[in-house]
Amino acid sequence: MTPRPVTPLTILAAQLQDIIEMVSKDDVSSEVSRKLNEVWQLAANLDPYLEKSTTQESPALAALAQKTASEAWDDRFSEGVTVRHLEQEMLSGHVEGQTLKMFVHMIQAKKILEIGMFTGYSALAMAEALPEDGYLVACEVDPHAAEIGKAVFAQSPAGGKIRVELGSALDTLQKLASSGECFDFVFIDADKQEYVAYFQTLLDSNLLAPRGYICVDNTLYQGQVYLPDKRTPNGEAIAHFNSVVFADQRVEQVLLPLRDGLTLIRKL
Numbered sequence: 001m002t003p004r005p006v007t008p009l010t011i012l013a014a015q016l017q018d019i020i021e022m023v024s025k026d027d028v029s030s031e032v033s034r035k036l037n038e039v040w041q042l043a044a045n046l047d048p049y050l051e052k053s054t055t056q057e058s059p060a061l062a063a064l065a066q067k068t069a070s071e072a073w074d075d076r077f078s079e080g081v082t083v084r085h086l087e088q089e090m091l092s093g094h095v096e097g098q099t100l101k102m103f104v105h106m107i108q109a110k111k112i113l114e115i116g117m118f119t120g121y122s123a124l125a126m127a128e129a130l131p132e133d134g135y136l137v138a139c140e141v142d143p144h145a146a147e148i149g150k151a152v153f154a155q156s157p158a159g160g161k162i163r164v165e166l167g168s169a170l171d172t173l174q175k176l177a178s179s180g181e182c183f184d185f186v187f188i189d190a191d192k193q194e195y196v197a198y199f200q201t202l203l204d205s206n207l208l209a210p211r212g213y214i215c216v217d218n219t220l221y222q223g224q225v226y227l228p229d230k231r232t233p234n235g236e237a238i239a240h241f242n243s244v245v246f247a248d249q250r251v252e253q254v255l256l257p258l259r260d261g262l263t264l265i266r267k268l
Contacts (some may be wrong), residue, residue, distance in 0.1 A: 002088025003069075007260040008223040009043060016040035057094050060156035061124055065091060066147055067121045082144045090118045090188065092217065096259050097125035100187060100215065103264070104129035107213060109184035110137040113176070115169045115198050120149025120162070126187065127158040136162045137176065137183075139169040139190070145173050155268045170197060177205040184209050189217035192234040195241040203250055203267070212267050214251075216241075220261025 005014040020036050047099050056067070069088045076082045092100070104112065104126050105204050109134065114123050117140035127136050140146045153159030166170045169190050185207060195216065202208045219225070219242055224235030231239065245253055245265060253265040 003089050006222060008220055008257070009046060011222060013043040014128075015038065016043055039076065041182075047095075054095050054098050057097060057125070058128060058156070060152055060159070061094075061097060061121060063155070064119060064121050064124060064149065064152045065093070067152065068121065071119075071148065076144060077259065084143050086112040086118070086142065086145060092130075093259065096262065097122055098215070099258060099262070101125045101129045103213070103215060104185060107185060110134040111181075111183045111185075111209075113181075113183040113186045115137040115173070115186065115188045116140065117146065117149060118142075118166065118189070120143050120153060120164075122189065123149065123162050124153060124156060124158060124185060126185070127161045128156075130158070130161050134161060137181070138164050139161055139172045140164060140166060141168060147233060170194065170201065173198070173201050173205070173207065177201075177207050180206075182206055182209050182212075184211065184212050186214045187217070188214065192218065192221070192237045192241075196244050199241065199245065203248070208267055210267065212251070214265040214267075216245075216263040216265065218260045219255055219263040220257065225261075 005011045016036065017040055020033075020040055023036065068091050069195050071088070073082070073086045077085045100122055108123060109129075110131060112126050112130065112134070114126070114136060117123050117138035120138065123136055123138045125182045130136065140149075143166060146166060150164060153162050178236065186202060187197060190198070199214070202214060208214065219238060221235045221238040224231045225242060227241040228239070242255070242263070245251065245263065251267055253263055256264065
């Protein structure tokens, strides 16, 4: 199944393609048609070029992406197999996975926390960059999604570095903080309504190492953060999260236009 457009760039490309089809039926100048096609080509071909130019994913990551794409998520939800509505577009994917892997290499992280694992693509990508004595704790609320990931982890040399914690992420964070855990790198990709709570919990506890980094996914949220008249509740939540991070004097951050937005936050 072809993923639906869920990032600002893929939405833009799809809209431009629709416009080109519409104007092809009308009497518009060849110059307008040509320019529209050029703009569409710029938008539609960027992601494929990024994929082509980025180091290829490992066989285990490729298998996990294929398994996630082939899963009948709508059926699993209607059957009560999953506890929430899931979809293949929730997978971080090749370029973002390699970006996270590069971040882990760059800061030489040994302990990673992931808030929102889904089927585990990003967890496995980051685990592949960990040293032999490193480990990753992944929080996931959906048992079915977690089982898909764990089955692939078992076939990967890096899979043994991952420990999956099932249940509410906020409850897991409290448990980890109480046990004295401290992480060099934290990746957040879970319930958008709780992003602020995750962020504040990390900073208010000792879960984040003094020189630790937080990486947050979906911080452009389909462009809704800068299109306020088109915001869904999740879009509103992400816009609020971005403003909270911007105003917090304990951190500095940069929002990267990678996929659906990726914010890298450094604890001062």
